[in-house]
Amino acid sequence: MGVGGFFTGKLDEAIGWARKYSIFQYPFVTACCGMEYMATACSHYDVDRFGAGLPRFSPRQADVLFVVGTISHKMAPVLKRIYDQMCEPKWVVAFGVCTCTGGFYDNYATVMGIDTIIPVDVYIPGCPPRPESVLDGLMKLQDKIAAGTQRY
Amino acid sequence: MDGQVILARLTAAFGGRILETHDYRGDHSAMVDRSAVLDVLEFCRDDPALRFDVLMDLTAVDYLKYPGREFGPRFEVVYHLYSLPCNHRVRLQVRVEEDEAHVPSAVGLWPIANWFEREVWDMFGIRFDGHPDLRRLLMYEEFEGHPLRKDYPVNKRQPLIGPRI
Numbered sequence: 001m002g003v004g005g006f007f008t009g010k011l012d013e014a015i016g017w018a019r020k021y022s023i024f025q026y027p028f029v030t031a032c033c034g035m036e037y038m039a040t041a042c043s044h045y046d047v048d049r050f051g052a053g054l055p056r057f058s059p060r061q062a063d064v065l066f067v068v069g070t071i072s073h074k075m076a077p078v079l080k081r082i083y084d085q086m087c088e089p090k091w092v093v094a095f096g097v098c099t100c101t102g103g104f105y106d107n108y109a110t111v112m113g114i115d116t117i118i119p120v121d122v123y124i125p126g127c128p129p130r131p132e133s134v135l136d137g138l139m140k141l142q143d144k145i146a147a148g149t150q151r152y
Numbered sequence: 153m154d155g156q157v158i159l160a161r162l163t164a165a166f167g168g169r170i171l172e173t174h175d176y177r178g179d180h181s182a183m184v185d186r187s188a189v190l191d192v193l194e195f196c197r198d199d200p201a202l203r204f205d206v207l208m209d210l211t212a213v214d215y216l217k218y219p220g221r222e223f224g225p226r227f228e229v230v231y232h233l234y235s236l237p238c239n240h241r242v243r244l245q246v247r248v249e250e251d252e253a254h255v256p257s258a259v260g261l262w263p264i265a266n267w268f269e270r271e272v273w274d275m276f277g278i279r280f281d282g283h284p285d286l287r288r289l290l291m292y293e294e295f296e297g298h299p300l301r302k303d304y305p306v307n308k309r310q311p312l313i314g315p316r317i
Binding site: 073 | 290291292299304308309310311312313314315
């Protein structure tokens with residue numbers, strides 16, 4: 001590794017470290033998982049410890065899309081548009097089993113997993129997931145953010 | 153007022169247009185002829201002894217291949233009425249054939265019927281004559297068919313975007 005490669009690698013690490021502790025999330029809350037999301041965000045479990053304490057309710061200011069709750073076929077184009085409006089770099093978390101696979105809703109109305117529409121980085125299963133598993137998923141996302149190649 | 157008395161009052165007022173009445177464990181129902189349904193609903197709302205001021209629910213049932221109901225009208229439109237001042241309830245049912253699946257609209261009596269009837273049209277494909285704005289309520293405009301009909305294919309999916317399974 002040359003001197004240039006050394007410095008780029010260190011810069012990547014520094015930017016990755018900064019990005020993983022400054023997660024601005026966009027909560028796309030459609031169903032009951034939202035209650036568990038709120039429990040995780042509030043002071044008892046305190047998502048702010050991981051630098052993810054400031055939800056932005058505009059997709060243009062957010063870099064992690066939290067899809068929380070069942071997505072119906074009627075809602076799918078809206079979710080796709082929200083995803084397209086977010087700036088790079090961006091990540092997606094599927095929160096709850098409905099967003100992962102459709103859950104028990106195998107019917108005419110429900111999307112069978114949001115990964116049929118948009119790419120997903122972290123899946124958090126559960127109906128709804130406990131705050132501990134949400135925090136576990138969040139830490140997995142942090143590892144993924146820090147380990148990836150940083151584009152800037 | 154006791155449910156039996158309500159049913160007796162309806163039968164006395166409308167006679168043969170109340171096709172049958174039913175009473176099971178305190179739930180009282182009356183089967184109403186379709187031509188009379190608006191008159192019966194209006195009577196229920198305005199009669200000083202009944203005073204049914206709330207349309208609690210308006211829904212439908214598909215009796216396709218239902219044991220014991222193989223013959224005869226396929227659908228039933230169901231009205232649940234409640235009276236706040238008298239604290240009593242009654243259920244009215246209207247049988248509807250599949251080839252002429254339409255019922256007079258109750259929007260003129262209770263404005264809440266607007267969305268109830270749009271939902272019934274969306275889910276069962278029963279039309280409501282005189283409804284001001286009979287569009288789908290829950291499904292999207294591109295959706296074909298009526299998903300709560302018993303002959304809607306259980307595996308049929310109509311996604312707007314994404315893979316067509």
